[in-house]
Amino acid sequence: MLQRLYVKNYAIIDELEVQFSPHFTCITGETGAGKSILIEALSLLLGERADTGVLADPSQKGIVEGVFFLPDDPDIRQLFESFDWDWDTQVIIRRELLPASKASGKSRAFVNDTPANLQQLQQLTRYLVDLHQQFDTLQLLQSGFQREVIDALCHHEELLQHYRRHYRTLVEQQQELERLQTSYQQALRELDYDQFLLQELQEARFQELEIEQLEEEQQLLEHIGSVRQSVEQAYQLLQGGYDAEQPSAITQLHQARHQLESAAAQYRLLQPVADRLQSAYIELQDIADELARLMDTITDQPDRLMQVQERLSLAYKLLKKHQVQDTAGLLQKQHELEEKVRRISLNDEQIRQLQDQIAQLQVVIQQQADELSRHRQAAAGPFAEQVNQLLRQVGMPNARLQVVVQPAPLGEWGHDDIQFLWDANQTGQFVSIRQVASGGELSRLMLCIKSLVASHMQLPTLIFDEIDQGISGEAARQVGLLLAELARHHQIICITHQPQIAGRADTHLMVYKEKVKHKITTRVQSLEGEARVEAIARMLSGDHPTRAALENARELIARPD
Known part of the structure; x- marks a missing residue:
């Protein structure tokens, strides 16, 4: 609902503020007084492009500001959230027209003091104001609105909600099916090569850390001779047999232990040292025995070396092919290939299941769309006839509306083109x-x-400009009755020249021109009581209303049945 409109420095408006009724406000005034300028100013709040050429004072900025009360509508709340605006049931929309000398003639827009662009204004105000101007592109011309009208008369909101929910699910499932099918086709193109790679890895049968262990074994086998020589030399040094004149380390240790034990009989402090030598003698003897056993195992193994080298050659080829560094990487690659090949069969099963679900959902959606269509077909004819009856009442006896419901591709609202x-x-x-x-x-x-x-239907503020063009008398009275009836539940603002319409309004605003300091400016006055009676009487009989015109005006305001 539009509560207040403030305009400053716009066309012939110096500055004015207009308060509107929550029900039916009429705006009257002489031609050229500035009624349409108010509508033009309001259209700036609705996102129309600005022209700084309309500034009354080109050196100063122009301001148009509107205060609206919003319905607590989920769509409007979502819009505020998407634009990161703070939600409030009152919203102030302001447009500022900057002078060309200051900002290249640009304009600025604000919603509750937050900067906004024109597209955001248009998206917001379509919930707030429905402006009907002559030669304007009206909401009526939009096929979506035509469908909404018929749907509102069908009383099938719950069915339509179920249908739309199912339809959105269908679209999501079809998109998922397309994704799965694309992925599946790509996987099929790669399947042969992936299976070859997987088979190659499976046949190789590499175990954890096997490559690293083979590398260690290869290192030993390639240097087995020098290793054996080192072991033999160590054994000879420990056990003897190298030099007959030079006793082995074990022999010398045994002799040293014997000397200390003999001396310990006279000097007991030597006994612990002798015992330690005994322990060392036993450990060295054990080491010598171990070296003797190892010498039996350390032999040249040319066959084993060839096996290890062949195994490593295979490993290095696979590591390079799969661009990994070790056994763990190779085994991980094998696991990934196994999963990839396995997913192909899973995707095939998913696709079949999803196709079945889509087919079932399409049956349900088709049934619901058919039912919606039957409702619309049934409502279209009677609605058109009711409109045609009203058209005769409002001065268009020869006009006819026909509502056609035709088949269309399945969509979010069914399969009807209205x-x-x-x-x-x-x-x-x-x-x-x-x-x-x-x-x-x-x-x-x-x-x-x-x-x-x-x-x-939940309708925004309805503004009618020149709705009374070409009518008078009874037709104008019927228009006034319709507007008054509509205003019982919605805010109506109407610019009119017809007293029959003005008399039905809850609030009567008169637009007039006034000369202030050698300058003509537009003013707006809220008329009440005798001032309103006189204004309507002038609309009936001219600038000097007769007594009969005054009485007629009072009757119009009294709203007789």
Whole structure:
């Protein structure tokens, strides 16, 4: 709901502030007084592009600011969250038109003092204001709105919610199926080579740390001669047999122990040392025996060396092929290939299961879409007839609306293409409503439509400009009645020249021009009591209303049945 509009330094508006009724506000005034300028200013808040040429004082910035109360709607909350705006049920939208001398004629926009761009304004204000201007691209021309109108009359919100939820699930599953199929086809193209690589690794049968152990064994086998020579020399030094004149280390140790034990009989402090020599003698004897055993095993093994070298050659080839460094990397690669090959069969099974799920869901969705279509088909005819009855009441007796529900590809809202067709003069030739030339006709058609669906749809503030073009008398009275009825549940703002419409308003604003300091500026006055009676009387009979016109005006304001 639009509560307040503030305009400064815009066209012939110096500065003004307008308060609006939550129900029906009419705006009247002489031609050229500035009524349409108010609408133009308001359109800036809706995201229209700005022209600094409209600045009344080119050296100063222009300001248009609107205060709106928002419905607690999940879609609007989500919009605020997506734009990182703080949620509040009151929102202040402001546009600033900067003078060309200061900022190259640019404009700025703010939502609750947070900078915003025009696209964000447009997305927000489509929930707030529905502006109907002559020759404007109206919401009525959008096929989505035409469907919403019919759906609102069908009372199948729960069915539509179920359908949309199923449809979104179907889209997600189809996307997942496409992903799986793409992955599966790619895997199939690589399958033969992956199986070859896997078979090569499986046949190699490498065990953990095997390559590292083979490298150690190869190192030993390649130097077995020098190793054996070192062991033999160590054995000879310990056990003797190298030099008859030079006794072995064990022999000398045995002799040293014997000398100490003899001396210990006279000097007891030597006994512990003798005991340690005895322990050393036993350890060296054991080492010598171990070396003797090892010498029996350390022999040239040319066959084993060849086996190790062949095994390592295979290992190095596989390490290079798979670009890994050790046995662990090779075994990990083997595991990955096993998983990859295994997933191909799993993907095939997943694809079949998902195809079955999609097929089942498509049956459900088709049934729901068919039911939605039946509801729409049933509602379309009676709705069009009701609109046509209202069109006759509002001064378009020859106009006809036809609602056509045609098959369309399955989509988020079903499989229907809903089109509003128009015949302005009973020619029998119905054309797309986009070809309706008259903005006044289009506004009255929208009024008729929304008056029928107002109790079924959440509508924003409805602003009608020139809705009374080409009508008077009874037709104008009927338009006023429709607007008043619509305003019971929605905010209506209407620019009008018709007293029959103005008399139905809850708030009457009169726009007029005033000369201030040799300058013409637009003013807005809220009319009440006799001032309002007189204004409507002037609309009936001219600048000097008669007593009859005044009485007629009072009757219009009294809203007789």
